[in-house]
Amino acid sequence: MNEFYVSPLSDRYASEEMRRIFSPQFKYSTWRRLWVALAESEKKLGLPITDEQIEELQRHVENIDFNAVQRYESELHHDVMAHIKAYADLCPKAAPIIHLGSTSCYVTDNTDLIQMRQAYQILIPKLLKVIELLADFAQQYAKLPCLGFTHFQPAQLTTVGKRACLWLQDFVWDIHEMKRGVNQLMFLGAKGATGTQASFYSLFEGNLEKLHELDRLIAQKMGFESLVTISGQTYSRKQDIQALSPLSSFAASVHKFGNDIRLLSHLKEVQEGFGEKQVGSSAMPYKKNPMLSERLCSLARFVITGVQNTHHTAATQWLERTLDDSANRRLILPEMFLATDALINILLLVVESLKVNHEMIAKRLEEELPYIATENILMEAVKKGGNRQDIHERLRCHVIEEKAGNLLARLASDPAFGLAEVELASYRDPKNFIGAAAYQVTRFLKEEVEPLFSPLTA
Secondary structure, three states, X not given: OOOOOOOHHHHHHOOHHHHHHOOHHHHHHHHHHHHHHHXXXXXXXXXXXXXXXXXXXXXXXXXXXXXXXXXXXXHHOOHHHHHHHHHHHHOOOOHHHOOOOOOHHHHHHHHHHHHHHHHHHHHHHHHHHHHHHHHHHHHHOOOOEEEEEEOOEXXXXXXXXXXXXXXXXXXXXXXXXXXXXHHOOOEOOOOOOOOOOHHHHHHOOOXXXXXXXXXXXXXXXXXOOOEOOOOOOOOOOHHHHHHHHHHHHHHHHHHHHHHHHHHHHHHOOEEOOOOOOOOOOOOOOOOOOOHHHHHHHHHHHHHHHHHHHHHHHHHOOOOOOOOOOHHHHHHHXXXXXXXXXXXXXXXXXXXXXXXXXXXXXXXXXXXXXXXHHHHHHHHHHHHOOOOHHHHHHHHHHHHHHOOHHHHHHXXXXXXXXXXXXXXXXXXXXXXXXXXXXXXXXXXXXXXHHHHHHOOOOO
Protein backbone atom coordinates (compact mmCIF):
# COMPACT_ATOMS: atom_id res chain seq x y z
CA MET A 1 0.00 0.00 0.00
CA ASN A 2 1.35 3.44 -0.98
CA GLU A 3 2.03 5.77 1.92
CA PHE A 4 1.17 8.85 -0.14
CA TYR A 5 -1.51 9.85 -2.62
CA VAL A 6 -1.28 8.29 -6.07
CA SER A 7 -3.50 9.47 -8.91
CA PRO A 8 -6.21 6.93 -9.81
CA LEU A 9 -5.19 7.50 -13.42
CA SER A 10 -1.83 5.97 -12.58
CA ASP A 11 -2.77 3.03 -10.40
CA ARG A 12 -6.35 2.26 -11.51
CA TYR A 13 -7.40 3.45 -14.95
CA ALA A 14 -4.73 4.29 -17.53
CA SER A 15 -2.69 1.70 -19.40
CA GLU A 16 0.95 0.97 -18.74
CA GLU A 17 1.96 2.18 -22.20
CA MET A 18 0.29 5.54 -21.69
CA ARG A 19 1.70 5.94 -18.19
CA ARG A 20 5.16 5.25 -19.58
CA ILE A 21 4.91 8.16 -22.04
CA PHE A 22 4.20 10.60 -19.23
CA SER A 23 6.67 9.04 -16.79
CA PRO A 24 9.68 10.98 -15.47
CA GLN A 25 12.01 8.54 -17.22
CA PHE A 26 10.46 9.12 -20.64
CA LYS A 27 10.12 12.86 -20.16
CA TYR A 28 13.64 13.55 -19.02
CA SER A 29 15.35 11.10 -21.34
CA THR A 30 13.50 12.96 -24.13
CA TRP A 31 15.07 16.17 -22.84
CA ARG A 32 18.42 14.49 -23.25
CA ARG A 33 17.59 13.26 -26.75
CA LEU A 34 16.75 16.84 -27.63
CA TRP A 35 20.09 18.01 -26.28
CA VAL A 36 21.81 15.35 -28.37
CA ALA A 37 19.85 16.43 -31.46
CA LEU A 38 20.80 20.04 -30.79
CA ALA A 39 24.51 19.19 -30.48
CA GLU A 40 24.47 16.98 -33.58
CA SER A 41 22.75 19.68 -35.61
CA GLU A 42 25.05 22.44 -34.36
CA LYS A 43 28.08 20.29 -35.20
CA LYS A 44 26.76 19.61 -38.70
CA LEU A 45 26.32 23.35 -39.23
CA GLY A 46 29.90 24.09 -38.27
CA LEU A 47 30.09 24.69 -34.54
CA PRO A 48 33.18 23.22 -32.78
CA ILE A 49 31.54 20.14 -31.26
CA THR A 50 33.32 16.79 -31.41
CA ASP A 51 32.10 13.30 -32.16
CA GLU A 52 33.47 12.27 -28.78
CA GLN A 53 31.25 14.79 -27.00
CA ILE A 54 28.16 13.61 -28.89
CA GLU A 55 28.92 9.95 -28.23
CA GLU A 56 29.26 10.73 -24.53
CA LEU A 57 25.87 12.46 -24.53
CA GLN A 58 24.28 9.52 -26.37
CA ARG A 59 25.65 6.98 -23.88
CA HIS A 60 23.89 8.63 -20.96
CA VAL A 61 20.50 9.49 -22.44
CA GLU A 62 18.67 6.90 -20.33
CA ASN A 63 21.02 6.94 -17.34
CA ILE A 64 19.29 9.56 -15.18
CA ASP A 65 20.36 9.99 -11.57
CA PHE A 66 17.12 11.36 -10.12
CA ASN A 67 18.65 11.78 -6.67
CA ALA A 68 21.31 14.05 -8.13
CA VAL A 69 18.63 16.00 -10.02
CA GLN A 70 16.67 16.45 -6.81
CA ARG A 71 19.73 17.73 -4.97
CA TYR A 72 20.48 20.26 -7.69
CA GLU A 73 16.87 21.45 -7.93
CA SER A 74 16.67 21.97 -4.15
CA GLU A 75 19.56 24.41 -4.53
CA LEU A 76 18.75 25.99 -7.90
CA HIS A 77 14.93 25.92 -7.85
CA HIS A 78 15.07 25.35 -11.61
CA ASP A 79 14.27 21.94 -13.00
CA VAL A 80 15.94 22.34 -16.40
CA MET A 81 19.19 23.60 -14.90
CA ALA A 82 19.11 20.75 -12.38
CA HIS A 83 18.89 18.23 -15.21
CA ILE A 84 21.62 19.98 -17.18
CA LYS A 85 23.97 19.73 -14.21
CA ALA A 86 23.11 16.07 -13.54
CA TYR A 87 23.68 15.29 -17.23
CA ALA A 88 26.96 17.23 -17.23
CA ASP A 89 28.19 15.20 -14.24
CA LEU A 90 27.88 12.08 -16.39
CA CYS A 91 29.28 13.77 -19.50
CA PRO A 92 32.29 15.89 -18.42
CA LYS A 93 33.66 16.18 -21.96
CA ALA A 94 30.34 17.29 -23.38
CA ALA A 95 29.39 19.47 -20.41
CA PRO A 96 30.52 22.74 -22.07
CA ILE A 97 28.15 22.34 -25.02
CA ILE A 98 25.00 20.90 -23.39
CA HIS A 99 22.02 23.22 -24.05
CA LEU A 100 24.22 25.52 -26.15
CA GLY A 101 22.21 28.53 -27.31
CA SER A 102 18.94 27.19 -25.91
CA THR A 103 16.38 28.23 -23.35
CA SER A 104 14.36 25.92 -21.11
CA CYS A 105 11.40 25.74 -23.46
CA TYR A 106 13.56 24.09 -26.08
CA VAL A 107 13.35 20.90 -24.04
CA THR A 108 10.08 21.42 -22.17
CA ASP A 109 7.84 22.48 -25.06
CA ASN A 110 9.31 20.15 -27.64
CA THR A 111 9.00 17.25 -25.19
CA ASP A 112 5.34 18.10 -24.58
CA LEU A 113 4.76 17.89 -28.32
CA ILE A 114 6.57 14.56 -28.56
CA GLN A 115 4.56 13.14 -25.66
CA MET A 116 1.24 14.30 -27.12
CA ARG A 117 2.09 12.85 -30.52
CA GLN A 118 3.04 9.48 -29.05
CA ALA A 119 -0.04 9.50 -26.83
CA TYR A 120 -2.22 9.92 -29.90
CA GLN A 121 -0.40 7.04 -31.53
CA ILE A 122 -1.67 4.88 -28.65
CA LEU A 123 -5.21 6.27 -28.64
CA ILE A 124 -6.03 6.14 -32.35
CA PRO A 125 -5.49 2.38 -32.89
CA LYS A 126 -7.53 1.65 -29.76
CA LEU A 127 -10.40 3.82 -30.98
CA LEU A 128 -10.22 2.06 -34.34
CA LYS A 129 -10.70 -1.22 -32.47
CA VAL A 130 -13.76 0.21 -30.70
CA ILE A 131 -15.16 1.26 -34.07
CA GLU A 132 -14.49 -2.15 -35.56
CA LEU A 133 -16.26 -3.97 -32.71
CA LEU A 134 -19.20 -1.59 -32.70
CA ALA A 135 -19.52 -1.88 -36.48
CA ASP A 136 -19.73 -5.67 -36.15
CA PHE A 137 -22.42 -5.23 -33.50
CA ALA A 138 -24.36 -2.81 -35.72
CA GLN A 139 -24.19 -5.17 -38.67
CA GLN A 140 -25.30 -8.14 -36.58
CA TYR A 141 -28.39 -6.31 -35.31
CA ALA A 142 -29.08 -4.10 -38.33
CA LYS A 143 -32.52 -5.68 -38.88
CA LEU A 144 -33.57 -6.34 -35.28
CA PRO A 145 -36.52 -4.02 -34.56
CA CYS A 146 -36.70 -2.28 -31.22
CA LEU A 147 -38.71 0.52 -29.73
CA GLY A 148 -37.28 3.95 -30.44
CA PHE A 149 -37.43 6.70 -27.86
CA THR A 150 -37.67 10.46 -28.04
CA HIS A 151 -37.56 12.29 -24.71
CA PHE A 152 -37.18 8.74 -23.33
CA GLN A 153 -40.82 8.20 -24.24
CA PRO A 154 -41.93 5.48 -26.72
CA ALA A 155 -41.65 6.70 -30.31
CA GLN A 156 -41.40 5.12 -33.75
CA LEU A 157 -39.44 1.91 -34.11
CA THR A 158 -35.79 1.68 -35.04
CA THR A 159 -33.36 -1.26 -34.96
CA VAL A 160 -30.70 -2.19 -32.46
CA GLY A 161 -28.08 -1.86 -35.21
CA LYS A 162 -29.32 1.56 -36.30
CA ARG A 163 -29.15 2.79 -32.71
CA ALA A 164 -25.57 1.48 -32.46
CA CYS A 165 -24.74 3.53 -35.55
CA LEU A 166 -25.69 6.69 -33.65
CA TRP A 167 -22.84 5.92 -31.25
CA LEU A 168 -20.61 4.74 -34.05
CA GLN A 169 -21.05 7.90 -36.11
CA ASP A 170 -19.82 10.02 -33.21
CA PHE A 171 -16.75 7.83 -32.79
CA VAL A 172 -16.02 7.99 -36.52
CA TRP A 173 -16.06 11.77 -36.35
CA ASP A 174 -13.86 11.60 -33.25
CA ILE A 175 -11.18 9.52 -34.93
CA HIS A 176 -11.01 12.00 -37.80
CA GLU A 177 -10.60 14.80 -35.25
CA MET A 178 -7.87 12.88 -33.41
CA LYS A 179 -5.95 12.30 -36.62
CA ARG A 180 -6.26 15.97 -37.48
CA GLY A 181 -5.16 16.85 -33.95
CA VAL A 182 -1.96 14.85 -34.13
CA ASN A 183 -1.18 15.81 -37.73
CA GLN A 184 -1.37 19.53 -37.00
CA LEU A 185 1.11 19.41 -34.10
CA MET A 186 3.94 21.78 -35.03
CA PHE A 187 7.42 21.45 -33.51
CA LEU A 188 8.81 24.49 -31.69
CA GLY A 189 12.41 23.81 -32.62
CA ALA A 190 15.16 26.05 -31.24
CA LYS A 191 13.74 29.57 -31.04
CA GLY A 192 15.61 31.05 -28.09
CA ALA A 193 14.54 33.23 -25.19
CA THR A 194 11.98 35.41 -27.01
CA GLY A 195 11.49 33.44 -30.22
CA THR A 196 13.96 35.51 -32.28
CA GLN A 197 16.72 32.86 -32.31
CA ALA A 198 19.10 35.65 -31.23
CA SER A 199 21.52 33.30 -29.45
CA PHE A 200 21.77 31.05 -32.51
CA TYR A 201 22.02 34.10 -34.76
CA SER A 202 25.12 35.00 -32.77
CA LEU A 203 26.53 31.45 -32.78
CA PHE A 204 26.17 31.22 -36.58
CA GLU A 205 27.34 34.80 -37.14
CA GLY A 206 24.11 35.99 -38.69
CA ASN A 207 23.73 33.14 -41.17
CA LEU A 208 19.95 32.95 -41.61
CA GLU A 209 20.10 29.81 -43.72
CA LYS A 210 21.84 27.99 -40.87
CA LEU A 211 19.18 29.17 -38.41
CA HIS A 212 16.48 27.69 -40.60
CA GLU A 213 18.47 24.50 -41.15
CA LEU A 214 19.11 24.10 -37.42
CA ASP A 215 15.37 24.03 -36.77
CA ARG A 216 14.74 21.67 -39.66
CA LEU A 217 17.47 19.22 -38.63
CA ILE A 218 16.31 19.01 -35.01
CA ALA A 219 12.68 18.56 -36.03
CA GLN A 220 13.65 15.84 -38.49
CA LYS A 221 15.67 14.00 -35.85
CA MET A 222 12.65 14.07 -33.52
CA GLY A 223 10.26 12.90 -36.23
CA PHE A 224 8.44 16.14 -37.05
CA GLU A 225 7.89 17.67 -40.46
CA SER A 226 6.03 20.84 -39.47
CA LEU A 227 7.65 23.67 -37.53
CA VAL A 228 6.19 26.87 -36.15
CA THR A 229 7.65 29.90 -37.89
CA ILE A 230 6.55 32.40 -35.28
CA SER A 231 6.79 31.92 -31.52
CA GLY A 232 7.73 33.62 -28.33
CA GLN A 233 9.87 31.58 -25.98
CA THR A 234 7.10 28.98 -26.06
CA TYR A 235 4.91 27.75 -28.87
CA SER A 236 1.53 29.44 -28.82
CA ARG A 237 -0.69 27.81 -26.21
CA LYS A 238 -3.40 27.79 -28.85
CA GLN A 239 -1.69 24.62 -29.98
CA ASP A 240 -2.67 22.94 -26.70
CA ILE A 241 -6.30 23.85 -27.39
CA GLN A 242 -6.06 22.22 -30.82
CA ALA A 243 -4.31 19.16 -29.40
CA LEU A 244 -6.72 18.52 -26.53
CA SER A 245 -10.03 19.51 -28.12
CA PRO A 246 -10.41 16.13 -29.90
CA LEU A 247 -10.06 14.41 -26.52
CA SER A 248 -12.82 16.53 -24.99
CA SER A 249 -15.07 15.95 -28.00
CA PHE A 250 -14.46 12.21 -27.83
CA ALA A 251 -15.31 12.24 -24.13
CA ALA A 252 -18.70 13.80 -24.97
CA SER A 253 -19.35 10.90 -27.37
CA VAL A 254 -18.37 8.39 -24.71
CA HIS A 255 -20.67 10.03 -22.17
CA LYS A 256 -23.62 9.82 -24.57
CA PHE A 257 -22.83 6.15 -25.24
CA GLY A 258 -22.46 5.39 -21.53
CA ASN A 259 -25.73 7.12 -20.66
CA ASP A 260 -27.57 5.22 -23.40
CA ILE A 261 -26.27 1.88 -22.13
CA ARG A 262 -27.38 2.82 -18.62
CA LEU A 263 -30.88 3.62 -19.89
CA LEU A 264 -31.05 0.43 -21.94
CA SER A 265 -29.78 -1.52 -18.95
CA HIS A 266 -32.68 -0.17 -16.92
CA LEU A 267 -35.00 -1.35 -19.71
CA LYS A 268 -33.14 -4.70 -19.71
CA GLU A 269 -32.84 -4.52 -23.51
CA VAL A 270 -29.08 -4.08 -23.97
CA GLN A 271 -26.62 -4.53 -21.12
CA GLU A 272 -22.90 -4.54 -20.55
CA GLY A 273 -21.38 -7.84 -19.46
CA PHE A 274 -21.55 -8.82 -15.82
CA GLY A 275 -18.92 -11.17 -14.39
CA GLU A 276 -19.87 -14.44 -12.76
CA LYS A 277 -18.49 -13.28 -9.41
CA GLN A 278 -19.04 -9.55 -9.93
CA VAL A 279 -20.80 -7.71 -7.10
CA GLY A 280 -23.31 -5.05 -8.09
CA SER A 281 -24.07 -3.76 -4.60
CA SER A 282 -22.71 -4.34 -1.12
CA ALA A 283 -26.27 -4.17 0.24
CA MET A 284 -28.44 -5.65 -2.53
CA PRO A 285 -27.14 -8.99 -3.83
CA TYR A 286 -29.53 -9.01 -6.80
CA LYS A 287 -28.21 -5.77 -8.33
CA LYS A 288 -26.50 -5.81 -11.73
CA ASN A 289 -25.52 -2.18 -12.05
CA PRO A 290 -23.94 -0.97 -15.32
CA MET A 291 -20.77 -0.11 -13.44
CA LEU A 292 -18.46 0.26 -16.42
CA SER A 293 -20.88 2.57 -18.23
CA GLU A 294 -21.22 4.64 -15.07
CA ARG A 295 -17.44 4.84 -14.88
CA LEU A 296 -17.33 5.99 -18.49
CA CYS A 297 -19.69 8.86 -17.71
CA SER A 298 -17.73 9.78 -14.61
CA LEU A 299 -14.34 9.96 -16.32
CA ALA A 300 -15.82 11.55 -19.44
CA ARG A 301 -16.96 14.58 -17.48
CA PHE A 302 -13.39 15.08 -16.29
CA VAL A 303 -12.06 15.06 -19.86
CA ILE A 304 -14.90 17.19 -21.26
CA THR A 305 -14.14 20.01 -18.84
CA GLY A 306 -10.35 19.69 -19.08
CA VAL A 307 -10.07 21.45 -22.41
CA GLN A 308 -11.47 24.64 -20.85
CA ASN A 309 -8.20 24.84 -18.93
CA THR A 310 -6.21 25.16 -22.16
CA HIS A 311 -8.39 28.08 -23.28
CA HIS A 312 -7.72 29.93 -20.03
CA THR A 313 -3.98 29.29 -20.34
CA ALA A 314 -3.79 30.46 -23.96
CA ALA A 315 -5.80 33.57 -23.09
CA THR A 316 -3.56 34.65 -20.22
CA GLN A 317 -0.07 34.39 -21.71
CA TRP A 318 1.93 37.62 -21.46
CA LEU A 319 3.79 38.91 -24.49
CA GLU A 320 6.71 36.55 -25.30
CA ARG A 321 6.55 34.40 -22.15
CA THR A 322 5.08 34.04 -18.68
CA LEU A 323 5.53 31.15 -16.28
CA ASP A 324 2.01 30.81 -14.94
CA ASP A 325 1.32 28.14 -17.54
CA SER A 326 4.02 25.74 -16.36
CA ALA A 327 2.60 24.12 -13.23
CA ASN A 328 -0.85 24.05 -14.82
CA ARG A 329 0.34 22.26 -17.97
CA ARG A 330 2.28 19.68 -15.94
CA LEU A 331 -1.13 18.58 -14.69
CA ILE A 332 -3.52 19.04 -17.59
CA LEU A 333 -1.52 17.60 -20.49
CA PRO A 334 -0.73 14.20 -18.93
CA GLU A 335 -4.07 13.86 -17.15
CA MET A 336 -6.14 14.57 -20.26
CA PHE A 337 -4.33 11.83 -22.19
CA LEU A 338 -4.26 9.39 -19.29
CA ALA A 339 -7.98 9.88 -18.67
CA THR A 340 -8.81 9.52 -22.37
CA ASP A 341 -6.75 6.34 -22.48
CA ALA A 342 -8.78 5.06 -19.54
CA LEU A 343 -12.00 5.93 -21.35
CA ILE A 344 -11.01 3.94 -24.43
CA ASN A 345 -9.85 0.97 -22.35
CA ILE A 346 -13.18 0.84 -20.50
CA LEU A 347 -15.12 1.50 -23.70
CA LEU A 348 -13.48 -1.54 -25.29
CA LEU A 349 -14.60 -3.70 -22.36
CA VAL A 350 -18.18 -2.47 -22.62
CA VAL A 351 -18.47 -2.83 -26.40
CA GLU A 352 -16.91 -6.30 -26.33
CA SER A 353 -19.37 -7.48 -23.68
CA LEU A 354 -22.68 -5.98 -24.92
CA LYS A 355 -25.58 -8.39 -24.58
CA VAL A 356 -28.90 -8.00 -26.39
CA ASN A 357 -32.03 -9.28 -24.64
CA HIS A 358 -34.26 -10.34 -27.55
CA GLU A 359 -37.13 -11.40 -25.30
CA MET A 360 -37.37 -8.08 -23.49
CA ILE A 361 -37.16 -6.14 -26.76
CA ALA A 362 -39.97 -8.26 -28.25
CA LYS A 363 -42.10 -7.88 -25.11
CA ARG A 364 -41.83 -4.11 -25.21
CA LEU A 365 -42.66 -4.04 -28.90
CA GLU A 366 -45.74 -6.16 -28.31
CA GLU A 367 -46.91 -3.73 -25.65
CA GLU A 368 -46.31 -0.56 -27.65
CA LEU A 369 -46.72 -1.51 -31.30
CA PRO A 370 -50.54 -1.21 -31.46
CA TYR A 371 -50.31 2.39 -30.28
CA ILE A 372 -47.49 3.19 -32.68
CA ALA A 373 -49.48 1.62 -35.53
CA THR A 374 -52.35 4.08 -35.08
CA GLU A 375 -50.60 6.72 -37.20
CA ASN A 376 -50.31 4.29 -40.13
CA ILE A 377 -53.89 3.13 -39.57
CA LEU A 378 -55.07 6.73 -39.65
CA MET A 379 -53.40 7.26 -43.05
CA GLU A 380 -54.84 4.04 -44.45
CA ALA A 381 -58.39 4.82 -43.24
CA VAL A 382 -58.24 8.27 -44.83
CA LYS A 383 -57.04 6.72 -48.11
CA LYS A 384 -60.20 4.57 -47.99
CA GLY A 385 -62.35 7.69 -47.82
CA GLY A 386 -62.47 8.51 -44.12
CA ASN A 387 -62.34 12.03 -42.67
CA ARG A 388 -58.95 12.62 -41.08
CA GLN A 389 -60.28 14.54 -38.09
CA ASP A 390 -63.10 12.09 -37.39
CA ILE A 391 -60.81 9.06 -37.71
CA HIS A 392 -58.25 10.71 -35.40
CA GLU A 393 -60.92 11.25 -32.72
CA ARG A 394 -62.26 7.68 -33.01
CA LEU A 395 -58.69 6.35 -32.67
CA ARG A 396 -58.15 8.47 -29.59
CA CYS A 397 -61.30 7.10 -28.00
CA HIS A 398 -60.40 3.50 -28.83
CA VAL A 399 -56.93 3.93 -27.33
CA ILE A 400 -58.35 5.35 -24.12
CA GLU A 401 -61.07 2.72 -23.75
CA GLU A 402 -59.21 -0.43 -24.74
CA LYS A 403 -56.01 -2.15 -23.63
CA ALA A 404 -53.38 -2.26 -26.35
CA GLY A 405 -53.57 -6.02 -26.70
CA ASN A 406 -57.15 -5.77 -27.98
CA LEU A 407 -56.80 -2.50 -29.86
CA LEU A 408 -56.32 -3.88 -33.35
CA ALA A 409 -59.28 -6.28 -33.03
CA ARG A 410 -61.47 -3.44 -31.80
CA LEU A 411 -60.48 -1.28 -34.77
CA ALA A 412 -61.25 -4.12 -37.18
CA SER A 413 -64.81 -4.25 -35.84
CA ASP A 414 -65.34 -0.51 -36.27
CA PRO A 415 -66.83 0.16 -39.76
CA ALA A 416 -65.56 3.75 -39.69
CA PHE A 417 -62.06 2.51 -40.48
CA GLY A 418 -63.06 0.22 -43.35
CA LEU A 419 -60.22 -2.16 -42.44
CA ALA A 420 -60.69 -5.89 -42.19
CA GLU A 421 -58.83 -7.83 -39.51
CA VAL A 422 -56.67 -9.45 -42.20
CA GLU A 423 -55.58 -5.99 -43.34
CA LEU A 424 -54.69 -5.03 -39.79
CA ALA A 425 -52.54 -8.13 -39.39
CA SER A 426 -49.61 -6.39 -41.08
CA TYR A 427 -49.59 -3.86 -38.25
CA ARG A 428 -48.54 -6.62 -35.86
CA ASP A 429 -45.18 -7.14 -37.59
CA PRO A 430 -42.46 -4.80 -36.21
CA LYS A 431 -40.42 -5.10 -39.41
CA ASN A 432 -43.07 -3.05 -41.18
CA PHE A 433 -42.29 -0.08 -38.93
CA ILE A 434 -38.48 0.27 -39.13
CA GLY A 435 -38.41 2.30 -42.32
CA ALA A 436 -34.98 2.36 -43.99
CA ALA A 437 -33.08 1.60 -40.78
CA ALA A 438 -31.42 -1.61 -42.01
CA TYR A 439 -30.44 0.00 -45.30
CA GLN A 440 -29.01 3.03 -43.48
CA VAL A 441 -26.83 0.75 -41.35
CA THR A 442 -25.43 -1.05 -44.38
CA ARG A 443 -24.80 2.16 -46.27
CA PHE A 444 -23.17 3.90 -43.31
CA LEU A 445 -20.84 0.98 -42.58
CA LYS A 446 -19.82 0.72 -46.21
CA GLU A 447 -19.34 4.42 -46.96
CA GLU A 448 -18.04 5.84 -43.68
CA VAL A 449 -16.68 3.02 -41.53
CA GLU A 450 -15.00 0.63 -43.96
CA PRO A 451 -12.75 3.37 -45.44
CA LEU A 452 -11.17 3.83 -42.01
CA PHE A 453 -9.62 0.40 -42.37
CA SER A 454 -8.37 0.91 -45.92
CA PRO A 455 -4.56 0.95 -46.25
CA LEU A 456 -4.89 4.31 -47.99
CA THR A 457 -6.67 5.98 -45.06
CA ALA A 458 -5.52 4.02 -42.00
